[in-house]
Amino acid sequence: MTPVALYLIPNVVAEDALHTLSPQALAVLPDLRFFLAEDVRTARRFLSSLKVYSAIEGLNFQRLDKDTTYSDLNEIMQPLHEGHSMGVISESGCPGVADPGALAVRWAHAHQVRVVPLVGPSSLLLALMASGLNGQKFAFHGYLPIEGQEAARKIRELERESAAKGQTQIMIETPYRNANLFQNLIKNLSAHTRLCIAMDLSGKSEWVRTQTVEEWRKHVTPWPKTPAVFLFLADS
Amino acid sequence: MTPVALYLIPNVVAEDALHTLSPQALAVLPDLRFFLAEDVRTARRFLSSLKVYSAIEGLNFQRLDKDTTYSDLNEIMQPLHEGHSMGVISESGCPGVADPGALAVRWAHAHQVRVVPLVGPSSLLLALMASGLNGQKFAFHGYLPIEGQEAARKIRELERESAAKGQTQIMIETPYRNANLFQNLIKNLSAHTRLCIAMDLSGKSEWVRTQTVEEWRKHVTPWPKTPAVFLFLADS
Numbered sequence: 001m002t003p004v005a006l007y008l009i010p011n012v013v014a015e016d017a018l019h020t021l022s023p024q025a026l027a028v029l030p031d032l033r034f035f036l037a038e039d040v041r042t043a044r045r046f047l048s049s050l051k052v053y054s055a056i057e058g059l060n061f062q063r064l065d066k067d068t069t070y071s072d073l074n075e076i077m078q079p080l081h082e083g084h085s086m087g088v089i090s091e092s093g094c095p096g097v098a099d100p101g102a103l104a105v106r107w108a109h110a111h112q113v114r115v116v117p118l119v120g121p122s123s124l125l126l127a128l129m130a131s132g133l134n135g136q137k138f139a140f141h142g143y144l145p146i147e148g149q150e151a152a153r154k155i156r157e158l159e160r161e162s163a164a165k166g167q168t169q170i171m172i173e174t175p176y177r178n179a180n181l182f183q184n185l186i187k188n189l190s191a192h193t194r195l196c197i198a199m200d201l202s203g204k205s206e207w208v209r210t211q212t213v214e215e216w217r218k219h220v221t222p223w224p225k226t227p228a229v230f231l232f233l234a235d236s
Numbered sequence: 237m238t239p240v241a242l243y244l245i246p247n248v249v250a251e252d253a254l255h256t257l258s259p260q261a262l263a264v265l266p267d268l269r270f271f272l273a274e275d276v277r278t279a280r281r282f283l284s285s286l287k288v289y290s291a292i293e294g295l296n297f298q299r300l301d302k303d304t305t306y307s308d309l310n311e312i313m314q315p316l317h318e319g320h321s322m323g324v325i326s327e328s329g330c331p332g333v334a335d336p337g338a339l340a341v342r343w344a345h346a347h348q349v350r351v352v353p354l355v356g357p358s359s360l361l362l363a364l365m366a367s368g369l370n371g372q373k374f375a376f377h378g379y380l381p382i383e384g385q386e387a388a389r390k391i392r393e394l395e396r397e398s399a400a401k402g403q404t405q406i407m408i409e410t411p412y413r414n415a416n417l418f419q420n421l422i423k424n425l426s427a428h429t430r431l432c433i434a435m436d437l438s439g440k441s442e443w444v445r446t447q448t449v450e451e452w453r454k455h456v457t458p459w460p461k462t463p464a465v466f467l468f469l470a471d472s
Contacts, residue, residue, distance in 0.1 A: 136334055167375070
């Protein structure tokens with residue numbers, strides 16, 4: 001018998017992009033019956049779309065979201081104690097990256113449960129690859145403050161750090177605030193800083209562009225409400 | 237006709253792990269005849285192992301390594317000018333991440349060539365997922381200084397930054413120096429800092445362990461010369 005493990009199962013990052021999932025991840029699924037997910041309904045729909053189960057009614061789901069506490073996990077992880085492997089499914093991309101999945105992984109390490117990360121799409125990684133910015137040094141900062149002065153202060157701080165270390169700075173925003181973050185970036189970054197915007201990665205409207213802030217300022221267009229990753233690297 | 241593009245083609249990160257490559261990446265390859273690679277011989281062997289070409293003799297390879305300069309690219313990228321798409325292949329994992337591929341991507345953006353990142357394995361991302369450390373804020377620093385005092389200074393600086401920002405610090409080392417980096421880390425980090433070591437990701441001897449530095453200090457074992465990623469998160 002295979003020893004129990006916690007499998008980290010990547011989800012697609014664009015609609016209908018099942019061709020971005022690895023055979024490695026798909027091969028693990030048929031043996032799994034117990035899952036953790038941020039949203040049980042969408043996780044169920046995702047697993048159903050993969051057509052690896054004859055019926056998904058027999059699968060068990062537990063909620064793991066931003067409100068889950070570490071002490072909740074003793075109950076949530078019960079199937080592992082009973083000898084069943086479990087899978088963590090992200091709402092988008094890789095569990096544990098910009099996502100609450102890390103809490104379950106932390107619990108697994110503390111309880112000597114093997115953790116197995118499976119290969120799949122990550123919009124952060126795809127954006128970094130496609131940016132042409134420094135991939136030898138980079139940092140992900142999540143969401144920046146969105147309010148004017150606080151945003152300006154943070155963006156300038158990250159730009160100074162980028163120049164000092166040669167570090168690519170990566171951030172995300174909820175789609176309806178993309179335009180807002182974009183305006184904050186082109187207003188507060190230096191003219192020669194290279195800014196990349198990567199939208200709908202691996203999707204039908206995938207679009208990636210890196211140019212200087214000076215160039216971005218010339219073409220301010222209406223901003224679609226598409227998932228996007230923003231990256232910049234200061235001129236050093 | 238599809239417009240020309242620069243495709244970023246992930247390579248495996250463990251031997252024989254072809255099941256970690258996405259159908260998305262494999263679907264693109266049959267239409268590509270022009271490639272950039274750090275090492276032409278291993279890139280040729282990699283493409284051959286995929287069995288997507290009836291013969292690999294007709295494929296064209298250009299070298300793109302750490303010694304390639306931006307001005308070299310005008311000649312290297314010539315096929316794009318002639319209407320041929322090109323692919324960048326990494327020696328391991330994703331082009332443009334801890335790898336010289338970003339230079340070609342930079343050139344493509346400067347010349348209005350579409351850049352298409354394809355999904356595949358990245359040991360850095362797999363390590364972050366499997367670490368259970370903070371995946372909402374993280375930074376990759378490449379190689380740390382290996383000499384005693386300089387190494388100590390850098391590790392302490394990264395630990396202070398980790399505590400202040402809640403940022404997971406990620407680094408790599410060449411396999412024959414793994415033991416050296418490990419000793420530097422457990423010597424210089426605080427007892428309660430959580431340290432993750434992720435070895436041979438997606439390979440047959442995959443092994444991931446996160447525990448406090450205090451716990452690591454108790455079990456100092458001989459260190460295999462296996463590719464590894466090191467990550468830590470300071471107690472905040």
